[in-house]
Amino acid sequence: MKMTKPGQKRLISNAITYAIVIVAYVLIQILDGSGNLTSSLRGQLVPICAYIVMAVSLNLTVGVLGELSLGHAGFMSLGAFSGVIVSLGLRDTVSAGPLRLLAALLVGAVIAGLFGFIVGVPALRLRGDYLAIVTLAFGEIIKNVINTLYVGIGPDGLRISMSDQASLGLGESGTVIMRGPMGAVGVDKLASFGAGVILVLITLAIVLNLVHSRSGRAIMAVRDNRIAAESVGISITRYKLTAFIISAALAGAAGALYALNYSTVVARKFDFNTSILVLVFVVLGGIGNIRGSIIAAAVLTVLPELLRAFNDYRMLAYAVILILVMLTSNNDRLKQLRWRIRSYFQHSSRRQEAEHE
Amino acid sequence: MRTTRLRILSLILALGLFVLAGCSAGPTSTTAGTTTAKPAAAIKIGGIGPLTGGAAVYGSSVANGAKIAIEEVNALGGLQFELKFEDDEHDAEKSVNAYNSLKDWGMQILCGTVTTTPGIAVTAESFKDRIFTLTPSASSTSVIEGKDNVFQMCFTDPNQGIASAQYIAENKLGSKIAIIYNNADAYSTGIYEKFISEAAGKNLDVVSTTTFTDDTANDFNVQLTAAKNGGADLIFLPIYYQPASLILTQADAMGYEPKFFGVDGMDGILTMENFNTELAEGVMLLTPFAADATDARTVAFVAKYQAAYNELPNQFAADGYDCIYAIYEACKKAGVTSDMDAAAICDKLIEAFTAADFSIDGLTGENMTWAATGEVAKAPKGMVIEDGVYVGMQSGN
Numbered sequence: 172m173k174m175t176k177p178g179q180k181r182l183i184s185n186a187i188t189y190a191i192v193i194v195a196y197v198l199i200q201i202l203d204g205s206g207n208l209t210s211s212l213r214g215q216l217v218p219i220c221a222y223i224v225m226a227v228s229l230n231l232t233v234g235v236l237g238e239l240s241l242g243h244a245g246f247m248s249l250g251a252f253s254g255v256i257v258s259l260g261l262r263d264t265v266s267a268g269p270l271r272l273l274a275a276l277l278v279g280a281v282i283a284g285l286f287g288f289i290v291g292v293p294a295l296r297l298r299g300d301y302l303a304i305v306t307l308a309f310g311e312i313i314k315n316v317i318n319t320l321y322v323g324i325g326p327d328g329l330r331i332s333m334s335d336q337a338s339l340g341l342g343e344s345g346t347v348i349m350r351g352p353m354g355a356v357g358v359d360k361l362a363s364f365g366a367g368v369i370l371v372l373i374t375l376a377i378v379l380n381l382v383h384s385r386s387g388r389a390i391m392a393v394r395d396n397r398i399a400a401e402s403v404g405i406s407i408t409r410y411k412l413t414a415f416i417i418s419a420a421l422a423g424a425a426g427a428l429y430a431l432n433y434s435t436v437v438a439r440k441f442d443f444n445t446s447i448l449v450l451v452f453v454v455l456g457g458i459g460n461i462r463g464s465i466i467a468a469a470v471l472t473v474l475p476e477l478l479r480a481f482n483d484y485r486m487l488a489y490a491v492i493l494i495l496v497m498l499t500s501n502n503d504r505l506k507q508l509r510w511r512i513r514s515y516f517q518h519s520s521r522r523q524e525a526e527h528e
Numbered sequence: 529m530r531t532t533r534l535r536i537l538s539l540i541l542a543l544g545l546f547v548l549a550g551c552s553a554g555p556t557s558t559t560a561g562t563t564t565a566k567p568a569a570a571i572k573i574g575g576i577g578p579l580t581g582g583a584a585v586y587g588s589s590v591a592n593g594a595k596i597a598i599e600e601v602n603a604l605g606g607l608q609f610e611l612k613f614e615d616d617e618h619d620a621e622k623s624v625n626a627y628n629s630l631k632d633w634g635m636q637i638l639c640g641t642v643t644t645t646p647g648i649a650v651t652a653e654s655f656k657d658r659i660f661t662l663t664p665s666a667s668s669t670s671v672i673e674g675k676d677n678v679f680q681m682c683f684t685d686p687n688q689g690i691a692s693a694q695y696i697a698e699n700k701l702g703s704k705i706a707i708i709y710n711n712a713d714a715y716s717t718g719i720y721e722k723f724i725s726e727a728a729g730k731n732l733d734v735v736s737t738t739t740f741t742d743d744t745a746n747d748f749n750v751q752l753t754a755a756k757n758g759g760a761d762l763i764f765l766p767i768y769y770q771p772a773s774l775i776l777t778q779a780d781a782m783g784y785e786p787k788f789f790g791v792d793g794m795d796g797i798l799t800m801e802n803f804n805t806e807l808a809e810g811v812m813l814l815t816p817f818a819a820d821a822t823d824a825r826t827v828a829f830v831a832k833y834q835a836a837y838n839e840l841p842n843q844f845a846a847d848g849y850d851c852i853y854a855i856y857e858a859c860k861k862a863g864v865t866s867d868m869d870a871a872a873i874c875d876k877l878i879e880a881f882t883a884a885d886f887s888i889d890g891l892t893g894e895n896m897t898w899a900a901t902g903e904v905a906k907a908p909k910g911m912v913i914e915d916g917v918y919v920g921m922q923s924g925n
Contacts, residue, residue: 214628218621315741318712335721353714356648356670433620434652435670437645439712439742440619476625479614486580 185379188462189372195469196368211476219472220367221247221429224374226452226464228421231378233450234459235387236414237394238295239303242310243449246419247426248441249286250279252317254427255355255436259348260324262359272361275427276370283423286313287416295411298397302415310446317438322349354437355430362432370428371465374421378461381417390414455496571859571866571873573598573852574635575613576626576650577642577664583618585796586844587642590664593841593848594639596832601856608866609852616641620649627653635659636870637877639851642844644668644714651678658871660878662855664847668718672902677874679881679902681847681854681892683816685715688791689722691908692764692814697730699910699921701812702762702787704735706755708748708775709766712741719766719791735760745771748778755786762787769797776807787812795843798916805916814908816892817846818918826891843892850890854881857888 199216202208225247232240254275261271286309294305321332325345332338336350349355381387389410392400401407430436452471456463474492478485499505575594577587591613598611612633616623623646630638638654638661641647647666654661655675663671665682672678683691696702705727710716720737727734735758738751752775755763763779763786765772772794779785790797790813797808819830819840829849833841855877858864862876880886881898888896893906910921 210628210631211625214624311743315712315743318741337721337725350714352710352712352717353668353670354645357673360652433624433649435620435645435648437620437714439645440621475622476629479626479629483579485615 181383184462185383188375188379188465191462191465192368192371192375196364199364212473215473215476216364217362217367217432218429219469220364220371221425221432222449222452222468222472223371223465224425224428225422225449226456226468227371227374227378227461228418228425229449230453230456230459230461230464231381231414231418231421233453234457234461235378235382235394236390236411236418238411238415239300240306240415240418241303241443241446241450242306242308242313243418243422244441244443244445245306245310245313246283246287246422247429247445248310248313248317248438250276250283250423250426251430251436251441252320252349252355252426252438253282253423254279255358255430256322256329256348258359258361258431259346259357260329268359268361269366271359272366272428272431275361275431276424279427280420280424283426284416284420287419288412290419291412291415292408295415296408307443307446310441310443314438314442317349317354318352320349321347321351323347352437352439354435354439356435358431358434358436360432360434362428367428370424374424375461375465377417377421381414382461386410386413451493455493455500457500569866570602570608570610571864572634572636573609573611573855574627574630574633574638574640575611575848576616576623576630576638576640576646577613578618578646579613579615581617581619583643585842586665587613587615587618589842589844590642590848590851592833592837593829593845594664594852596829596836597849597852597856601852607856607859607864609856611639611852616643616646618643618646620646622646623650624653631657631659636866636868636873637855638662639664639848639855641666644671647671651675654678658874660870660874662851664851665844668714669903675902676900677878679898680904681851681896682792682904683906683908684903685718686722687903688814688908689719689724689766690726692719692766692789692791693723693726693730693732695814695908695910696762696764696789697727697732701789702732702760704733704758704760705762705764706736706738706758706760706786707734707764707766708738708740708751708755710741710745710768710771711739712743713767715793716767723764723766740771746774748775749782751775752779752782752784756782756784760786762789765790765794768793769795769800773797773800773803773808776811777804780807789813792816792843798913798918799840799842808913809915810913812910812912812921813918815843815911815918816906816909817843818909818911818920820917820919825889829891846891850888850892850896853890854888854896858886861886 229240229243232238257278258271258275261274265271290305290309294302319333321336321339323330323339323341323345325341330339336347389405392405393407393410397407452468453464456467475489478488481488575591577590578584579587594611598609602608612630614626614630616626623641627650638659640663641650642665644666647663648670651661651671655677661678663680667682667685669684669686672680709720736754738754765788772790788811790811792815794813795815798805830841833845858877858880862880864873864876882900890896896904896906898904911918912921
């Protein structure tokens with residue numbers, strides 16, 4: 172096998188990532204067409220897509236930017252609820268479902284991106300793990316604020332209250348969209364697997380292109396050595412913010428997709444546990460490894476359903492599997508073995524040392 | 529720098545794993561996914577509810593109660609039922625997953641879900657798929673709204689609020705009322721909103737309204753002080769029993785002794801671990817079921833339940849039990865057989881449930897009937913805790 176240039180290699184690697192998604196989509200379609208797709212798996216297709224987008228977007232923050240976000244579910248929540256409001260607000264004016272879905276995804280992404288900016292500006296100017304602390308608080312604040320929000324649409328537009336449903340004063344013609352702790356009820360199910368896959372592909376295009384662009388190299392330079400990056404004239408805050416806002420916006424789009432797959436969505440869903448779940452996807456898939464995030468998000472979303480046969484021990488089995496994956500993927504001997512297999516196939520001893528992590 | 533960050537990260541992840549694993553630390557006496565195996569001709573009933581996580585006590589109770597009813601029905605020798613109960617962790621996404629996996633199993637009738645938010649998501653699916661749904665305890669009106677094939681065994685939240693206000697006013701239980709409710713909880717907020725509007729019409733004097741959320745449910749001194757300063761002699765608690773137990777404990781520590789009035793979420797307080805049940809003396813609650821009732825049906829059920837699970841059944845267990853009997857009676861009436869598909873059964877059962885002459889006598893009420901909206905009609909029972917057991921409250925004392 173002849174040696175490939177770095178550029179070519181990158182191209183092949185990216186192509187494989189896109190191909191995995193497309194092949195999975197085609198496979199599912201074939202299974203569905205031939206009637207072999209179980210309802211259980213069919214019901215999980217959209218959430219899987221949403222979680223993949225979440226994992227890839229968090230990987231941009233954790234792996235590429237090297238900052239920790241512990242409130243990524245907060246951005247998902249913002250996207251989810253703004254997406255729901257937009258999709259229901261446009262119900263009378265836009266009849267085409269896909270158009271409303273598109274509008275919901277875009278607005279969800281913009282709102283989440285905006286909040287990413289607000290959160291990021293103070294936190295990313297600092298050194299250290301402040302972003303982790305700030306996003307952790309942000310996620311909890313968003314959850315509690317949305318829990319008290321009442322939103323309705325009347326003939327004269329959007330009405331918002333923070334006390335109760337009656338104070339919206341909608342009368343009979345209006346519809347209530349968000350009912351505080353009851354969340355959004357009566358959501359139209361606009362999300363589809365096709366739309367989910369398109370969102371995943373767009374996410375991949377954005378993230379992979381960013382990572383391999385000039386900006387991406389600057390972001391990684393900031394991650395690897397802040398002082399050196401600053402000394403060559405890279406604006407630290409700007410590049411950190413760029414990466415973080417994109418990450419937040421993608422999480423918002425994922426949230427909108429997720430919310431529009433169920434007839435109801437509550438703020439409590441997007442709590443600390445969900446943030447950690449997405450972080451688990453990223454870490455088990457490999458920090459900085461986009462393809463790993465995709466696979467980990469898909470597998471770990473389906474896994475609890477496959478484990479239903481374990482009954483009471485389901486969640487225990489899930490946790491044990493997570494720990495085993497963590498141990499084996501970080502095992503030096505296994506790494507060596509993998510490395511040997513790879514070098515056996517490549518017949519190349521000139522490769523530099525094995526990649527860390 | 530990098531190593532400390534990795535260390536922090538791994539610490540957080542370890543915590544995360546602990547949280548995830550912790551979800552399984554719920555009651556282990558549950559019967560997740562177990563099927564009561566029966567010969568081929570059984571009608572497949574699916575159940576969905578939280579068997580793990582914070583709301584596990586409700587799901588497990590419903591599952592246990594339903595299982596007892598299934599065994600009894602099957603022993604009668606007529607129609608045969610098979611029950612499969614799946615866990616939803618009180619989460620809409622997991623609940624829809626559970627629903628789909630039950631569909632793969634071949635579910636013909638759905639007995640679920642136990643909690644409200646998952647219920648709204650699942651009934652949207654079961655409405656689309658035309659699978660008859662009877663929820664034991666998902667009490668929000670959003671669960672049944674606009675879905676002709678979804679019926680409730682429990683009161684709706686608004687009805688509980690209205691009934692509580694009426695009960696307090698008619699029996700003159702208190703002159704100055706304080707309310708403490710969970711404004712991050714759909715159930716609690718739903719009851720509160722109707723209570724407050726009904727209270728205004730009944731000339732009930734509400735002197736203080738304070739709130740908490742799940743995250744702040746470990747200190748109620750502020751709320752209790754507000755109630756005390758307002759001179760409240762009755763505190764209305766439209767909340768679940770865990771925070772209520774803390775309120776009782778802290779009020780006792782303050783030396784504040786108002787009357788307490790709860791709704792069906794208060795049920796379970798007497799079986800709570802590490803709670804001094806003496807503090808619950810005199811607490812009143814509206815609940816459709818009391819384990820110490822002396823009618824033959826309740827006595828038999830409680831005995832069976834205690835023998836099987838070694839604990840007193842709560843209202844949720846009774847709801848689950850009644851659900852199976854309601855389905856059984858309706859199936860008998862409509863002539864449903866196990867070889868029909870779910871959609872055909874659905875149409876027949878809707879007709880049976882809404883028929884004028886269809887009524888069920890169960891543990892949670894006599895002569896229960898259903899409106900076409902899916903709402904149940906039955907009388908609430910006022911209970912008061914005396915000597916550690918529920919005693920029926922006399923009206924007009």
